[in-house]
Amino acid sequence: MTVGTSFQSLLRVWLKHSNADHFDDCTWRPGAAQRDKLLEICTRNAATAYGRAQRFDRVRSVGDYRRAVPPNTYDTLAPWIDRMTRGEPNVLTADQPLLFATTSGTTGAAKYIPVTPSYLHEYSHGIHVHTYRMFADFPDLLDGGVLVSSSNDEEGRTPGGTPYGAISGYLTRTQPGVLRRFFVLPYEVCKIKDIEAKYYLTLRHALAADVRGILTPNPSSLLLLAAAMGTHADELIEDIRRGTVNPAYLPAGSPQGLTAGLSADAGRAAELAACVRATGWLVPAEAWPNLRVVSCWKGGTMPLYLRQLPDHFGDVPVRDLGYMASEGRGTTPLVNSGAAGVLNVTSHFFEFVPAEERDRPDAEFLTAEELESDHEYYVYLTTSAGLYRYDINDLVRVVDFYRRTPVIQFVRKGDGISSITGEKLTEAQVTAALLDVVERDGYDLAHVTACVEWGEPPGYALYCEPARPWTEERCRRFLGAVDRALSVRNIEYEAKRTSRRLAMPVLKLVAPGSFTALRQQRVADGAPEAQVKIPHLSTNMRFGEQLSVVDEYRLEAVEVGR
Numbered sequence: 001m002t003v004g005t006s007f008q009s010l011l012r013v014w015l016k017h018s019n020a021d022h023f024d025d026c027t028w029r030p031g032a033a034q035r036d037k038l039l040e041i042c043t044r045n046a047a048t049a050y051g052r053a054q055r056f057d058r059v060r061s062v063g064d065y066r067r068a069v070p071p072n073t074y075d076t077l078a079p080w081i082d083r084m085t086r087g088e089p090n091v092l093t094a095d096q097p098l099l100f101a102t103t104s105g106t107t108g109a110a111k112y113i114p115v116t117p118s119y120l121h122e123y124s125h126g127i128h129v130h131t132y133r134m135f136a137d138f139p140d141l142l143d144g145g146v147l148v149s150s151s152n153d154e155e156g157r158t159p160g161g162t163p164y165g166a167i168s169g170y171l172t173r174t175q176p177g178v179l180r181r182f183f184v185l186p187y188e189v190c191k192i193k194d195i196e197a198k199y200y201l202t203l204r205h206a207l208a209a210d211v212r213g214i215l216t217p218n219p220s221s222l223l224l225l226a227a228a229m230g231t232h233a234d235e236l237i238e239d240i241r242r243g244t245v246n247p248a249y250l251p252a253g254s255p256q257g258l259t260a261g262l263s264a265d266a267g268r269a270a271e272l273a274a275c276v277r278a279t280g281w282l283v284p285a286e287a288w289p290n291l292r293v294v295s296c297w298k299g300g301t302m303p304l305y306l307r308q309l310p311d312h313f314g315d316v317p318v319r320d321l322g323y324m325a326s327e328g329r330g331t332t333p334l335v336n337s338g339a340a341g342v343l344n345v346t347s348h349f350f351e352f353v354p355a356e357e358r359d360r361p362d363a364e365f366l367t368a369e370e371l372e373s374d375h376e377y378y379v380y381l382t383t384s385a386g387l388y389r390y391d392i393n394d395l396v397r398v399v400d401f402y403r404r405t406p407v408i409q410f411v412r413k414g415d416g417i418s419s420i421t422g423e424k425l426t427e428a429q430v431t432a433a434l435l436d437v438v439e440r441d442g443y444d445l446a447h448v449t450a451c452v453e454w455g456e457p458p459g460y461a462l463y464c465e466p467a468r469p470w471t472e473e474r475c476r477r478f479l480g481a482v483d484r485a486l487s488v489r490n491i492e493y494e495a496k497r498t499s500r501r502l503a504m505p506v507l508k509l510v511a512p513g514s515f516t517a518l519r520q521q522r523v524a525d526g527a528p529e530a531q532v533k534i535p536h537l538s539t540n541m542r543f544g545e546q547l548s549v550v551d552e553y554r555l556e557a558v559e560v561g562r
Contacts, residue, residue, distance in 0.1 A: 015132035087160025092386025118384035144210035151528030226312035233282035241269035285314035298339035340409035352377035433485035459503030
């Protein structure tokens with residue numbers, strides 16, 4: 001047994017006995033596990049300013065906690081968090097923050113989520129269970145390398161001197177050296193803001209390696225990676241052959257760690273060159289023939305991107321990365337099928353409000369063991385980061401149970417709904433309608449976002465970036481097909497269209513690269529690159545101002561087509 005093999009065996013044993021077994025045991029008794037987690041958090045933080053104000057010392061049960069603590073939003077906790085960013089200790093948490101994780105920043109001002117040692121332990125617990133399950137299903141995963149994306153963990157510093165940025169970058173930077181050797185990317189890659197440079201350098205490291213697994217939140221990032229691989233194949237192969245990095249993609253003042261470990265590899269360059277000669281293009285499936293698994297988000301708006309992955313990655317299994325955000329890690333997927341995961345009952349304390357009760361003042365809050373299959377709920381988190389009964393504004397669906405613990409899937413953000421004439425159009429319905437059209441008629445879409453188009457009557461504009469040019473006839477057929485699909489998915493939309501209270505949607509073609517430029521701008525503004533999501537329905541009335549429209553198409557018909 002080699003040193004590497006011995007270490008892998010020890011790692012699996014540690015993950016199993018320190019995390020996976022405990023998680024597995026708790027799925028038989030989710031109510032007790034959740035109560036224990038809640039009391040642990042309250043006890044640890046009872047002497048904080050918030051804990052004293054809410055009398056955490058008197059909390060002995062879930063009922064006590066609900067009577068003591070009101071539901072919170074970021075706005076209600078912001079004054080407390082602001083005190084923490086100024087360096088005041090013992091405000092929301094007994095632990096001092098190591099970092100403030102920033103949200104993706106796709107809507108509104110950035111939020112600052114305290115990341116404490118206790119919270120890191122909670123967050124990492126879910127990662128460890130997910131990792132163990134991956135090792136169990138793909139035993140030779142660590143016989144090669146793993147490509148894990150991350151974003152900058154130090155976008156700046158708070159007035160109190162604590163860094164703020166992406167939690168993924170912090171975890172990468174603090175990873176023990178014995179584990180870091182399995183990761184093909186150096187930490188310094190997460191610092192790069194320019195998307196083209198970041199993907200080039202990612203590939204410069206990854207194409208020189210035997211990549212066995214890829215973990216990145218957003219499947220659109222995988223498509224960008226595949227596109228960059230094809231576009232820059234010749235440059236990358238030459239760099240690998242010579243042991244260099246094209247200086248055009250090295251930011252000024254690049255740290256030495258950005259290119260550390262890169263060396264000349266004529267044999268690997270020859271392998272990649274042979275792939276290009278055979279097909280005229282370099283694709284991930286051929287560049288990494290030992291790729292065992294890809295893990296990324298599969299729910300919400302992701303299916304339109306997921307359906308394109310086989311063209312680039314072949315039939316490699318794709319496992320959901322789990323319901324997760326800066327505010328917490330909600331699920332651990334245990335299988336490759338579907339987009340759902342087992343609720344992380346050992347990580348945070350969760351409460352759920354039935355979707356139909358969302359706006360009621362007497363809404364019923366439920367715990368994990370009270371949920372029902374095939375029902376939708378809004379999620380409220382209590383974590384060691386100082387988020388107490390925190391409304392994360394996410395709608396999830398219970399799709400099954402693992403033992404006695406719910407298996408949940410992300411549906412959409414709570415604000416992913418538009419209703420200008422009472423149609424109550426949701427992002428999930430837009431995504432489903434687009435999938436209906438794309439899968440039936442073969443439209444090759446890169447990106448599309450719907451948003452309100454004011455007029456007499458108002459309607460929706462579809463900002464669309466095809467993967468390749470469309471004819472005028474194809475544009476018009478797509479527009480009509482989407483309108484019909486939305487009518488099937490939403491009877492109120494159909495009624496408003498039929499009664500002419502809602503206009504026929506308008507198709508606005510945008511210049512190639514427009515959505516990538518939007519992504520670049522959000523990254524420049526501080527959003528973690530791998531977590532930037534392109535919505536399929538935007539409630540931002542000025543969304544289209546960010547894009548370069550080159551043509552638009554309207555249909556004269558106002559009646560819903562059959």
